[in-house]
Amino acid sequence: MNNYISPLSNFIRSFLLSIVHTFLLLPVLFLFLKINELNGFYFFVLFFVMTQIIAALFKKWWLYFLIQFGTITIFLYYTFPPSNKQMNFIEWLSLIWQYGKTEWTTLLSTSMSTIPVFLATVCLLFLITLLTYTSIRQRLAMPSFLIALGYLIVIHTFTNQAILSTAVSVTGFGLLLIGLVHIDHRFNTFQFLKSAGLTALLTSILIGITYWSITPLRPVQEWLEKSSEAYQQYLNQQGFFDWIRARSPQSRYQQIGMDTDDEVLGGPLQNDFTPLFKAYTETPQYWKVLHRMEYTGSGWNSDLPSDRSLATSPYEPENVDLLYGTTPKKPAEIQETTTLVWENPVDYIVYPYGWKKLEIQNAPDDFTMLASNINGHHRVTDSRQDISSYTITYDAVSLGSIDDENFHQDDGWRTLLLESLNSNTEVPMFDADLSLREKMVQIFPDDLQLPASLPQRVTDLAVELTEGIDSEYEMVRSIETYLKNDGGYRYSLQDASQTPEEEDYVDQFLFETLVGYCDNFSTAMTVMLRSVGIPARWTKGFSPGSEQTDTDGKTYYQITNANAHSWVEVYFPSSGWVPFDPSPSFSNPMTRTEADLAAENSGSSFNENDMPEEGSPEAEDPEVQTPEETPDEETPEETERGSEEEIIEESSENNSVTSSEESLNSWYLLFLIPIFFILLFTFYFFSVHLKVAIWILEKLIQKNKLSLLQASRWTLRLFQIKKKKLSNQTFENYFEGLDLSVNEYSDVLNLFAHLLNQVFYGHETAKDSLSAEQKIILLDSLQVLKFLPKYKN
Structure with missing residues (x-):
C-alpha cells in the first residue's frame, strides 16, 4: 500500500x-x-x-x-x-x-x-x-x-x-x-x-x-484608461469589438431582451433584433410586463410575489385603475382592442396602459395563467396547446390625452392626505418631528422604500432639483428633465459600467460614470422621487416598436428584443400610476411633452433601438426606417450629448450578422474548438510527458531498436529534464546530487554512471546493439527516473 x-x-x-x-x-x-x-x-x-x-x-x-x-x-x-x-x-x-x-x-x-x-x-x-x-x-x-x-x-x-x-x-x-x-x-x-x-x-x-x-492608485488607472481611449475607439471603428462580441458567449455583452431577474443591474449590452411579437394597432404605446418596488442598492428585488393566483381566459385584471394604467376623468370610455401575435408560444403577457380585458381566442380548457397584483406580472404556466396570440381590450382615451392640467389638479395631495389622517388633534397619527417624506413612508412603505445604504448625496441631489417647487407634477418633470436633458448624462449600451461591490448602482451612475441606458435612467429617477416623498416604482416592458404594414394593408408595430425597455411609474390620486420616461431620445406616448411631439413629427423614432442595422431583414423593408434615414441630429436631447456620428453609432448598435460574417463565424468555431482541445491535450502531455517518454524509451530498448549510444544519450536527457547536469560534474557527482535515500536506487545509478563513462569516455563500441546486461542497467535507471520527486531545471 x-x-x-x-x-x-x-x-x-x-x-x-x-x-x-x-x-x-x-x-x-x-x-x-x-x-x-x-x-x-x-x-x-x-x-x-x-x-x-x-x-x-x-x-x-x-x-x-x-x-x-x-x-x-x-x-x-x-x-x-x-x-x-x-x-x-x-x-x-x-x-x-x-x-x-x-x-x-x-x-x-x-x-x-x-x-x-x-x-x-x-x-x-x-x-x-x-x-x-x-x-x-x-x-x-x-x-x-x-x-x-x-x-x-x-x-x-x-x-x-x-x-x-x-x-x-x-x-x-x-x-x-x-x-x-x-x-x-x-x-x-x-x-x-x-x-x-x-x-x-x-x-x-x-x-x-x-x-x-x-485606492491611491485609482487616479493612475483612470489616467491609463483615458490615455488608451483613442486606441479603443480605433479598434472599435475597425470592428474588433464587434468581432469579439459576436463570438464571446456573454463574456462582455449581454444581449438586450426581457429578463425577470433584476437583482443585479449594470454592465454593457448589445442589441438583438430578434422579432418577438406584432401588435396590431394604429396607436404607438408602451407595452408593460411588470413593475418592481424594492430597490436593493444593486438592483431590484425579483422574488416571486406571494399573491400570484391562477387565472383563465377571458381575464379581467383587478384594481385596473391603480395597477395597470391611468383613467383620466372623461365623460365616457372609448374601448379599443389590439391583437398581439407572437413569433413563439406565449410565455408571459405584455399589455398596454388602460387595459381592461385579455381574451385568447379558442383558448384550451387547460390554459392557466399566474396573475400578480403586486408586480403586475402575468405568466402563462400550463397549456397543452401552444398559444401564440391574444386580444386585449383597453381604454384608448387615456393614450396621449393626459395634459398638465390633469396632474396639476393633484398638487398638494400628500399634504392634504396627511392632514386628513392626522385630523384628530388629541391622538395624532404622526410625530410632529417627522418630515413629510417620513410620514409618507408610513402610509406607502413599498412605494417609498429605499435601502439604508443609499448615499446621502443621491437624496441631496433630488432635494436640490425639487427645492422651491410646490407642484407635485413639476417636481416629477424637474427630475425627469434633469436626467433626460440637463444633467449631462449620456445614453449608451456599450459604455455602461458594472457597479463595483459595496457601491450603490444609482450613486455610481449619477456621480461617477454619467453613462448608461434605460435601466440606469429609470432606476435613478425612481430612487430620487422616493427620496423626496413621491411614490414611484420601476417598470419593465417594451417600447412601441417600428410601424409596418402587412400584405393585407393592416398597420402593426413590430417589437423585437431590442425594444426591451424600462421606465418609471408615478402615483397621482386622480389617475393612478402614470408612466414617465427619463431616458434620452425616448418619449412615452402617454406623457410625452410638446417637445417630444415636435421631435416625433420631425421624424425621430420613439426608440433608437427600434432601428435595425443596415443589411438586416427589417432594414431591407422600405416601410422601416434605417438609422441613415432618421435625422438624429434634430433631436434636442441627443444634440446636447455629442456629435452626429456618435449618435448614429449609438442608435445603430446591433448584433446582426451578415451571411459572410456567419461563414467567418463557422470557420472561427471550427478553428477554435480543435485548438482548445489540442491545448488541453498538450497540457496533459506536458503534465505526464516523462512517463510517456519513459514508456516509449523502454519499449525501444526492449525491442533492440536503439544502439548503446542512442539509448544512453536519451536516458541521460530524461534525467536532465529532472535536474540539469553541470558541465564540470562527473556522472557520479551528478547522480549523487539527486540525493536518493534508497540504497537500491544509488546502486542502480552507480552502474548507469559507469556505463555512461564507458560510452562517452571509454573504448566501448557505442554504436553496437545493447547487451542483456546493458538493457537491465538502462531499464532499471528508467525505473528510478519515475521516482524523482520534481523538476529542478
Whole structure:
C-alpha cells in the first residue's frame, strides 16, 4: 500500500500546496461561472476540494487519473441526472453521450450566443483535474497561475467586470504557490513548514500593500484608461469589438431582451433584433410586463410575489385603475382592442396602459395563467396547446390625452392626505418631528422604500432639483428633465459600467460614470422621487416598436428584443400610476411633452433601438426606417450629448450578422474548438510527458531498436529534464546530487554512471546493439527516473 499512498511528510507538503492552489483558482472559477451564467458553483467547489485531496494522497499517476475519472462520472450523474428513475446507469451514459454530441453539433453549426452547459462542465472538470495534477504532483505552479491570470486579463480587456480584487488575490496566491513548489525537497517537514511560513508571510505583506494601494492608485488607472481611449475607439471603428462580441458567449455583452431577474443591474449590452411579437394597432404605446418596488442598492428585488393566483381566459385584471394604467376623468370610455401575435408560444403577457380585458381566442380548457397584483406580472404556466396570440381590450382615451392640467389638479395631495389622517388633534397619527417624506413612508412603505445604504448625496441631489417647487407634477418633470436633458448624462449600451461591490448602482451612475441606458435612467429617477416623498416604482416592458404594414394593408408595430425597455411609474390620486420616461431620445406616448411631439413629427423614432442595422431583414423593408434615414441630429436631447456620428453609432448598435460574417463565424468555431482541445491535450502531455517518454524509451530498448549510444544519450536527457547536469560534474557527482535515500536506487545509478563513462569516455563500441546486461542497467535507471520527486531545471 505504501507504493500507492504518499508518506505523511509528502502528504503534508502536497496538502499545503493544495490549499494555496484552491485559493488561487476558486475565485477565477466563480467569476467564470458568473459571467457565463452557469449554476452549481458549490458542486464545483466540492469537486475541486476532492481533487486536491486525491492529488495529495495518491502518488501513482495512473491511480490519480483513474479515481478522477470515477469522480467526474459521479459528478456528472448528479449534475445531469437521469430523466426518470427507471433509467439504469448504462442508459444514462448513452443518453449523456447523445446529449454531448448534440451540443457539439449545435456548437459547430451555430453562433455561440449561449454557452453549451454540458460541454463547458466537462471541460471545466478535466481542466481542474489536469491543473491539479500539474501543480500538486508535478510541482509546476506556472500553468495554473498563468491560466488564471490570463483569463482575468481577457475579462478586463473585453468586459467591464470589476476584477481588481480578484487579480490581486490571484497574483498573491500564484506567487505563494510558485515559492512553495521551489522549496528544496530535501528539507524535512519542520524545515519545509518553516520556509513555507516565511514565504506565506512575505506574500501576505505583498498582498496587503497591494490592497492598500488600490485606492491611491485609482487616479493612475483612470489616467491609463483615458490615455488608451483613442486606441479603443480605433479598434472599435475597425470592428474588433464587434468581432469579439459576436463570438464571446456573454463574456462582455449581454444581449438586450426581457429578463425577470433584476437583482443585479449594470454592465454593457448589445442589441438583438430578434422579432418577438406584432401588435396590431394604429396607436404607438408602451407595452408593460411588470413593475418592481424594492430597490436593493444593486438592483431590484425579483422574488416571486406571494399573491400570484391562477387565472383563465377571458381575464379581467383587478384594481385596473391603480395597477395597470391611468383613467383620466372623461365623460365616457372609448374601448379599443389590439391583437398581439407572437413569433413563439406565449410565455408571459405584455399589455398596454388602460387595459381592461385579455381574451385568447379558442383558448384550451387547460390554459392557466399566474396573475400578480403586486408586480403586475402575468405568466402563462400550463397549456397543452401552444398559444401564440391574444386580444386585449383597453381604454384608448387615456393614450396621449393626459395634459398638465390633469396632474396639476393633484398638487398638494400628500399634504392634504396627511392632514386628513392626522385630523384628530388629541391622538395624532404622526410625530410632529417627522418630515413629510417620513410620514409618507408610513402610509406607502413599498412605494417609498429605499435601502439604508443609499448615499446621502443621491437624496441631496433630488432635494436640490425639487427645492422651491410646490407642484407635485413639476417636481416629477424637474427630475425627469434633469436626467433626460440637463444633467449631462449620456445614453449608451456599450459604455455602461458594472457597479463595483459595496457601491450603490444609482450613486455610481449619477456621480461617477454619467453613462448608461434605460435601466440606469429609470432606476435613478425612481430612487430620487422616493427620496423626496413621491411614490414611484420601476417598470419593465417594451417600447412601441417600428410601424409596418402587412400584405393585407393592416398597420402593426413590430417589437423585437431590442425594444426591451424600462421606465418609471408615478402615483397621482386622480389617475393612478402614470408612466414617465427619463431616458434620452425616448418619449412615452402617454406623457410625452410638446417637445417630444415636435421631435416625433420631425421624424425621430420613439426608440433608437427600434432601428435595425443596415443589411438586416427589417432594414431591407422600405416601410422601416434605417438609422441613415432618421435625422438624429434634430433631436434636442441627443444634440446636447455629442456629435452626429456618435449618435448614429449609438442608435445603430446591433448584433446582426451578415451571411459572410456567419461563414467567418463557422470557420472561427471550427478553428477554435480543435485548438482548445489540442491545448488541453498538450497540457496533459506536458503534465505526464516523462512517463510517456519513459514508456516509449523502454519499449525501444526492449525491442533492440536503439544502439548503446542512442539509448544512453536519451536516458541521460530524461534525467536532465529532472535536474540539469553541470558541465564540470562527473556522472557520479551528478547522480549523487539527486540525493536518493534508497540504497537500491544509488546502486542502480552507480552502474548507469559507469556505463555512461564507458560510452562517452571509454573504448566501448557505442554504436553496437545493447547487451542483456546493458538493457537491465538502462531499464532499471528508467525505473528510478519515475521516482524523482520534481523538476529542478
